[in-house]
Amino acid sequence: MDVESSAAHEVSVDWRGRPCEPGRHGGMRAAVFVLGIQAFEIMAIAAVGNNLITYVFGEMHFPLSEAANVVTNFVGTIFLLSLLGGFLSDSYLGCFWTMLTFGFVELSVLLHYPFLG
Numbered sequence: 001m002d003v004e005s006s007a008a009h010e011v012s013v014d015w016r017g018r019p020c021e022p023g024r025h026g027g028m029r030a031a032v033f034v035l036g037i038q039a040f041e042i043m044a045i046a047a048v049g050n051n052l053i054t055y056v057f058g059e060m061h062f063p064l065s066e067a068a069n070v071v072t073n074f075v076g077t078i079f080l081l082s083l084l085g086g087f088l089s090d091s092y093l094g095c096f097w098t099m100l101t102f103g104f105v106e107l108s109v110l111l112h113y114p115f116l117g
Helices: 003-009 027-058 064-093 095-112
Strands: none
Touching: 027 064, 064 095
16 A cells, blocks of 8 residues: 555544544634634733833833833743743653743742742
């Protein structure tokens, strides 16, 4: 039996192990859902960034240009650390251990610097 005919007999399965039906699983509904979640995430990051600029400018009395620079550095660091976490999760630790490790790191930082929480 050649590779093409064996690949045609392989069936994708859903999370319960049942064969996937192309009309019910995936497709445009799933893509719209994922893109919608991504859009809401970007809107939340923009809102938090704007509020953080207002906080750093108003409460911490930074100049406006420096406040904006601090926030862009913070957001850039978040994005780079998420790439690092994804790499560690996919390559070495797995999802559970990566989340557990970085959860303890975050908890230790919040306990050491209580004003951040």
